[in-house]
Amino acid sequence: MSDFFTATVLLATLASGIRLATPFLLAALGETLGQKSGVLNLGVEGVMLLGAYGAYYATLRTDSVLIGIGVGVLVGAFMGVVYGVVTLALKAEQGISGIGIFIFGLGISDLLFQKQVGTPTPIDGLGHFSIPVLGDLPLIGEALFQQNVLVYVAFLLVPALWFVINRTTFGLNVKAVGETPEAADSLGVSVDRTRYITIIVGNAMAGLAGAALALELAIFQQNLTNGHGFIAIALVYFGAWRPSGVMAGALVFGLIQAMVLQWKTLGIVVGTTASIVGMFPAVLTILVLVVVSRGTGAPAALTRPFERGH
C-alpha cells in the first residue's frame, strides 16, 4: 500500500493523469464552444474517431506528425460542416443527428482502417517535448513539462477559449445566440453563421482530440476512442460551460483513471474490486456535481433550432 505514496509513483500518476486528460479536454472545449452557441453535438465520439483515423493514416503515409495533426483537424472541421448543414440548414433534431454522426464515425473509421491499413501498424507518434527550464525542474518537471506538444496545446486552449468567449465580439455573439437567438437575430447577428463557426471549430477540436489520442498511442484500432467523446460531453456539464471548469473535470477524470491503473499495477486492487474501482470516476463525477450543485447555467437555447418568426 505504501508503495503508492512514493514521490515517483505519485508523479508518474500525475503525468499519466494529465496525458489521459488531454483528449477529453480538447474534445470538451470544442463541445463547450458549440453548446455556448446553443448546439448540442452528441457526435463528438464519432468525429474523434474519424479525426484519429485521419491523423493516423496521414502520419503512416507521410511520416509527418504535423501533417497527421492537420488532417485530423481538417477531418473534424469537415464533419463540422456536415453537422452544421444537418442541424442548421435542415434543422434536424440535434441530439439524434449527433448519435447518427457517432455511429457513422464508428463504422467508417473502422472500415477505412480495415481497407486501407488492415493490420495495426505502429507509427512514429508524437515525441515528448521538454519545455526549456520548466522541463528540468526537479520532480514536477518530468510530470508536467515533458509531455507531447498536444498536451500543451490543449491546456493553452483553456485560457484562449475563455478569452474568445468573454473578451471578443464573436464571443458576445456566441453567448447571445446560445441564450436568446431571436434577440441576437433582431440586432442583425446571424444566428446560423455564428453557429456554423462554433460547430466547425468545435468539431475541428474533436478531430484534434482524436488525433492527439492516435498520435500519443502511435496506433489506430477499431473504436480507438472507446467512450472518450461521451465523457467529454459530460465534462461540459461538469464544468458548467466554463473552460476552467471543463479543465478541472478533465483533470479529475484523467487523474482518477491514472490512479486506478497505478493501483492495479501495484496490486493494490485485484479481481472483481477492479470493477468497483472502474466505476469510481463516474460516481465521483456525479457526487462532485451533487455537492457543488451547479446544474444551472446551461445556455437557454441549447438544442433549440432557431427559426425566424417563431
Added chain:
Amino acid sequence: GDDDEGRDPDAPIRIAMVGPSASNDLAFTQSMVDSLDRLGQEHDIEVDITDGTFVIEDAAVAIRGYAEDGFDIVLAHGSQFGGSLSEIAPDYPDTYFAWGTSADTFGLENVYSYSVKADQGGYINGVMAGHLTESNIVGVVGPIEVGDIKAYIDGFANGVKSVDSAITVNINYIDSFSDVALAAEAAQAHVDAGADVLTGVSQMTVGATGVANDHGVIWFGSQSDQTPLGEDIVVASQIYNWDYQLGEIVDDLLAGVKNGRVITADFNNGGLSMAYNPGFALPSAVRAAADETEAGIRDGSISTGYE
C-alpha cells in the same frame, strides 16, 4: 438441417464462422481466419465469415442463420457465444458446431469445443522474460480475467518465477478487450513502476506495444505473431493454430460421424507454437532455455503450474 441422406461428398465443405472482433485484429479472430486459409489449401472448402459481432444476440442470429442455410460446420469463435449455441445446436442435429475457447460440449454430439493450453506458451515466454529482465520487475497488461487469457497470464507469471522467485510480476487487467488508450496507460504504469519486460493479450495490446516501443521495453506476444507491432522489441509470440482442431472436426465430417468433444491444442499436437522475431537479438542462452522449456512441456517433465 433437413437432408437426412448426409452431404454430397464431392461438394466443397461449407464452413461458416462468427467472430467477435475484426478479421485482421492481430489476435483472436485473425488466428482463426488464418487457420481457415490454411485449411483451404488442404481441402475444398467454402468459407463465410461474419466478423465484428460483439453483440451476443447478433451472433446468435448469425449462428442460427448459418445453420439454417445448411452450412456443414458453424464456428462460434468466442467463448461468450456458448450460451446461445447450447440452445441452437439441438435444433440442427445435422450441422457440426464448434466453439471456443471452452471445454464444454453441453453433452451434444454435434458440438465440438476447442481450447488451448495457453499457459504453455505463457510459461515459455515467462522463462525468457525472467532471464531478460534486469530490473527484476515484469509487467502484464491483460484484458479480462477469463479462459485462455487467464491461462496465458498465469503460465507467464509461473514461468518468470521459475527463473527467480524474487522477480516481481505486476499483473494489470484493464477490464477491456478493446480500450487501447487504457492499455497504453497500463503499460506506462508498469514502466513507471520499473518494469523492463512486458507482455499482454488481446486486440487492445496495440496500445501497450506503442509504449513499449517508446521506452525500448521488450515485449512478449500471444495469440498471433505480434512482431509487426514492434520489430525491435518483440522477442517472441505464442501462436494459436486452430489447424489441428479444424482438422479433427473436418475428419469427423468426412467420416460422417458426430463425436462432439473437447479438443485441446497444445505444443504436442501442433495447436500451439512459438514464433521468434528474427529481428530481435535474443541471447542464445535464453533461446536455449526457451527451447529446453518447450521440450520439457512437451514431454511433461515441466509443469506450468496452471490449474
Added chain:
Amino acid sequence: MTDTTNGEVLLELDGITKQFPGVLANDRVDFDVKSGEVHTLLGENGAGKSTLMKILYGLYNADEGEIRLRGNPVTISSPSDAIEQGIGMIHQHFMLVPTLTVAENVALGLPSSKRMLMDLTPVRQRIRELSDTYGLAVDPDSYIWQLAVGERQRVEILKAIYRDVSLLILDEPTSVLTPAEVDDLFETLRQMTRGGRGLVFISHKLHEVMALSDRITVLRLGRVTGRTTPAETSREDLAHMMVGRQVKLAPTRTDSTVGEARLTVRGLNVIGDRGTPAVTDLDIEVRSGEVVGIAGVSGNGQRELAEALSGLRPVASGEVIINGTDTTNRSPKEIRRLSVSYIPEERMRDGTVAEFSVAENLILTDHDLPPISRRGFLDFNQIKQVGSALVKRFTVKTPTLETPTSSLSGGNIQKLIIARELSGDPELLIAAQPTRGVDIGAAEYIHSVLMGQRAQGTAILLISEDLDEVMGLADRIAVMFEGRIMGVLDRAEATISRLGLLMAGVEEPNDSE
C-alpha cells in the same frame, strides 16, 4: 387624410398581405410614415399590427405587397436588411439576452471600436450619456435578469436610440411603464421626431395615442378600417373604430357586500431574484366582495408579493392566511385547492404552455379535477365543452380549440388566461396587471368580469400600474414602494396626486387611517 407634417415620405407599405394558417393577418394594408412624424397603428388584439411591423423589420416575409423607403422599393428579408436601411424596432416582447449585461445587450451586433475585441468602455459611456439626456436611468453593468420589467423596457429603448435609426417601430413600448416613465419616453420620442426621424407607435392606451400621434391608422381583422388624426377624433371615436361598437372607457361599479377576510397577510418578508429583500414587513387584508388595489411603480415588490401569495416563491418570514388556512410556504397546488386563482404578470412565461392547444391551456389548472379528469383519465368531450364555452364567453379569438396557443395574439393569450382563472368562480383572485397589453374592448370586458366576481363575493387583490384601472376598480388602494406598503387609501380619498406621492416613496404627513 390630413397631413400634419410636411416631411418627406420615409416609408410606404403598399398592399401588404400576410396569411397565417387559418388567419389572414394582413389584408392589402397600405401604410406610410413621414419624416418627423409619429404614425400610430391602432387595433384590437390580433388585428395584425405586430405582423405588419414584423414584415417591415424582416421577421416575416409578406405574401404580397411592396415596401418602399424614400420612394425606392426595397427587399427586407431579415432584421439585418432592416438595420441596414436604418430601421429600428422595439418589440412587443422583450428581445434581450437575460444572461448578458445592459451594456453587452446594447453592444450586441454593433462593430466594436477594437474590431474583434470587445470594448465596452465607450458603450457604457454612451449609455450613461443617453440615460442622462433622455432620463432613462439604468446601470450599464446590471445583468438583464436582475432588472424589473420597466427597467428592461428602458434598455430596449436605449438599444434603439443608441443605434440612431431613421425609422423606429415601437410595438406597445408603454405597456410596462409607469405614467411618469411614459411622459419621459414621449419626451424622448418627440426629441427624436424633431431630429427628422419617423416613428411607428403601437399602443392600446388611447390617451397616449391622442397625446403622441400625428396620424392614426386603425386596423381591424387585418384590414385598414380608418385613418384619422388626434385633432379630428376623440378617444370614444377611436374605440368605436377599433372595436366596431360603443365602448365604455371607465368601468361600471356595482354594489357588493363585504364579508369575512379571505386573505390575511402579516409581517410578510420575501427575498427577490437578486437575493435582496423584495417585500418587507407587509400586512394586508382582502375580504370577500372587495377589491384591494396595489398601486406602485413596477419593480417595487409587487411581482414577488403575488408569487409568494400563490406559492411560487418562498416566504422568508411572516404569515399568509387564506380562507382561514395558513398557506405560508405551501405549494401552488395546495393554495389553488383553496379556491385561489392567479393572473400572472409574466403571462408568456407563467400563464400558458405555448405549445399546448387553446383547449389544453384552458384546462391546465383544473385538468386533474372532475369533470375534466375521470380517475386520472382526461375526458375530451368535457374539455371540448368547457373550452368552447370559455372561448365564447371571453371572446378569445382563435381559429380552433386545437390551435397552438403560441399563434394567438398577445391580447388573446391574456384573455385565455383570464378565462381559465375566472372559470372556477374563485374565492380569492390575485390579478397582476390583468389588462396589460389588452385592447380596450377586452379591457372593458375584463373589468366588467372582475366587477361581477366582486359582486359574487370574490375577494380580489388587484396589482396594477394603471392608476385609472386601480382607481376605477378598487375599494381600497395600497401603494407599494420598495417592498413596503406606503399607505392604504379608501377609494373615496384616493387622488392621482396623493397616490403619486406615495408611489414616489413620500410618506403622508397625517395617516389617513
Added chain:
Amino acid sequence: MLIGAVLAAGLIGAVMLLVLGANPLTGYAALIDGAFGGTKNLANSALKAMPLLLVGAGITVAFRTGVINIGGEGQIIAGAILSTLLVLALPDVPRLILLPSAFLFGAIGGAIWGGMAGALKSYAGVNEILSTIMLNIIAVQILNLLLRGPLMDPGEIERGSRIPHTERLSGNADLPILPGGTRLHFGVIVAVVMAVVCYVLLFRTTQGLRLRASGHNPFASLYAGMSVKRNVVLAFMYSGAMCGLAGVTLVFGSEGHRLATDGGATTFTGAAGFNGIVAALFGGLHPLWTIPASFLFGALLVGANAMQREVQVPAALILGLNGLVVVFVVASLQTRVRLAQIASRLRGEEQADLSLSDEASSAEAGADTS
C-alpha cells in the same frame, strides 16, 4: 421524406459497396431479403425491433417531459439484473407467476436506475445528460462485477473457463415462443402493448398532461399547481421502466437464456439504449408511430447483417451506413414535421368548421356589430 432519406443513404452505401468490390444489387437484395424475406426473417426483424420499441416508446415519455434520457443502456442493464436476480433466487416458481414477476422486477430495476437520473436533476441540479452517461458506465461495471463474481455460472468456475455469464436461467422464465414456427416470442406483444400504454399515459391521462406541460414550460406548470420536479423524476422512472422491460426481453428472450457479457459496454444491450432513441425519433416522438418506426429500424439492422454475410463486406460498413440513415432521416424529419404541422392545421380548420363554427363566428360577431 423518410423514404427519400433512406434512399439517399442507400445510394451512398451503393457507392461504398462498389468501392469495396461488392455488387450493390446483390447486397441490397440480400438486405431486403434478410429483413423482409419470409416469415423467419420478418420475425428476426421484429425481434430486433422489440427492445428498440420498448426503449423508444419510453424515450418519448421522457422527451415530452423535456428531459433527454440517454441512459437507456444503463436502465436496460438494471432491469436485466434485477429480473435475473429474481429468477435465480426463485427458479421453481410456476411460469404464470414467475414471468410476470420478472417483467415487474425488470421494470422496477429500470425505473430505479432512471429515477436516479431524474432525482439527481430535480433535487441536486445535476444535468441529465451527464448523469445518464455516468449511470450507464456504472451499470456496465456492476454488470461486469456480478457476472465475474457472484452471478457467474458455477460451471464456468468449475471448468476454469470463467466466461462472464449466468447459468442458463430457469425454463419457467423463458419467454414463450409464439406459434408460427419462428423465433418470435411473447416479448413482442409486451412491447407493442407497452407502446400503447405510453401513448395513453402521455395523451389520455392527467398525469400525461402534467408531464407534457412540464416539458414545454416548467414555469407555467409550476404556476398551474404541478410539481415539475416530481414530474421529471416520474418521466425518468416511466422511461427507465420501459428500458428495464427491454432488459427483461433481452435476457429471457435471448437464444442463450442467460445474462451475458464480454465486458464491453454494449455487448449485452446491443446498443438498444441508443438505437431506441433513434427509433423514437423516426416515429416523430410519438409512442404509436414508434411501433412501425422501430420495426423498420430493426429490419434495417437485421437486413444489414444479412447483407454483410452475403457480400462479405466488413461489418464496419453496415455501422457506417446505419449512422448515415440516422442522420438523413433526422435531417428530413424536420421537413416532414413541418408538412405534418401544416396538414394538422388544415385539418384543425375543418374541425373548427364542424365543431366550433358557432363559437368562432359569434366571437367574431361580438367584435363585428358595426
